[in-house]
Amino acid sequence: MNNLIDKMLGSDNFHVTSHCSPDGDSLGSSAGLCKALKKLGKEVYFVLDDKIPSNLEFVVEGIDIKSSNEVDTERPYVLVALDCGDYSRPCCSETVKKGASMFVNIDHHISNDCFGDVNYVDKKASSTSEIVYYILKTMEYEQKIDIIGKDIGTALYTGLITDTGNFMYSNVYPESFKMAYELLQKGIDKQYIVKRLFQSDSLDRIKLLADVLATLEIVEGKIAYIEVTQNMLIRNNIDNNNTEGLINYARDIENIEVGIMFKEKSPGEIKVSFRSKEIIDVNEIARKFGGGGHIRAAGCTIHDSLENAKNKVIEEVVKSFYQ
Ligand code: 5GP
Ligand code: MN
Ligand code: MN
Known part of the structure; x- marks a missing residue:
């Protein structure tokens, strides 16, 4: 993880992307990482060539979202793919994928084939949001700054509860509950998140x-x-x-x-x-x-x-x- 963090912090321009047909985890982990990189003073865009479902719009509030044809691929950038099991999954163009000076793959799929230049794949993690949470906690510790607040917490908690079916599935480990415990202590509004995700069907x-x-x-x-x-x-x-x-x-x-x-x-x-x-x-x-x-x-x-x-x-x- 430290190798990944050093490599990421060495750059100041990021494009974050995830899979098409976005879900709570792809958007939660992407929004969480985008907001964290912004807090660290980096330039960052979320690149996605697909629509955000209306019940998940709250997760990406305040995030700069671009489609592939709006992205500047001239200036060197790190491309981070989140919640993507293979090279075909990121919902962005070949130009964006090929133009990256470094392609980082952060994911939890058992089928992940380590397609990135740098790969951080934890197949036992409940969600990519859980992986991002522990990466950000390590960054906080190393950089001696607070990164995870209510906004990032809300995004990451969304990913955690959608991918675990509200802590119901076999991918839940003590670390998942620890993350939930710590995020609740940070004051996230879990009932608001539950209402938006599960109690707002049209x-x-x-x-x-x-x-x-x-x-x-x-x-x-x-x-x-x-x-x-x-x-x-x-x-x-x-x-x-x-x-x-x-x-x-x-x-x-x-x-x-x-x-x-x-x-x-x-x-x-x-x-x-x-x-x-x-x-x-x-x-x-x-x-x-x-x-x-x-x-x-x-x-x-x-x-x-x-x-x-x-x-x-x-x-x-x-x-x-x-x-
Ligand atoms: P869903 O059925 O909700 O679309 O996806 C279930 C899980 O399978 C998710 O973790 C999703 O990322 C993964 N998944 C869905 N479709 C594909 C696919 O076409 N290729 C790969 N590699 N993974 C997929
Ligand atoms: Mn997903
Ligand atoms: Mn996932």
Whole structure:
């Protein structure tokens, strides 16, 4: 970690980026790091070629966000990718990726292949936000300055609770509770965060949920899958990125081990999400389709019709129970 910190503090110009279809952890860790680097006097932009879901807008309040074509790639910069398992994941252009004088990869995915020039990958961390938290604490100690206040704390706590399902998943270790304890002591408003994340669903999203649940199918008593079509998204005024959490309804059914969601991002482009409870390694299944993630939560994109994608994926998931 000290090597990473020395290398980062040696530069004064940063572009921070993360994956497309942003979630609480990608935005929480990115906003937290951007704000920290700003406090240290660095120039920093958050580069993202995608929309921020409305329930996560509060996380990036006050952050300078740019799309790839607005970024200055002439002046030397460090590019930091957060919450990205491989080189294809950062939601920025090849020009931004290739133009960096140093590419830093900070992540917690089990599938991470250390694509950066500098890699800080902790596969046991609950979230990338937890990794950023401990990096910032080390910086505070070494630089003898306060970095983590209520604003950074709010961003990082958001990442922690979204990736752990409110401390429910197997990726929670004592360090996760320690981080929560310390952030609460710093005065973050955890009820405000919970309300914004989990208690502010629009009526449109609930109507989408009804449509999605109507597609629910069970395979062999232990696999449940649901579908989200473009038609459903358009009919209910829902943005492509605003489908976070729907998959949990499939996973959380009694006796179901694997939940799958097939989302038609555009005709012939199917985003598949996988969740498992305690047996099946869904990262291994996602990898077979060019994706990845974690043992209990993973994803991939399949370029085929919805029907073909469903058939191929379900066949692999069924097989995984007999291996
Ligand atoms: P979700 O299903 O919520 O999109 O993603 C679940 C987990 O798998 C997240 O940690 C996410 O970063 C990872 N993931 C989702 N899609 C992909 C993908 O196409 N490639 C890789 N490497 N990871 C993915
Ligand atoms: Mn993520
Ligand atoms: Mn994450």
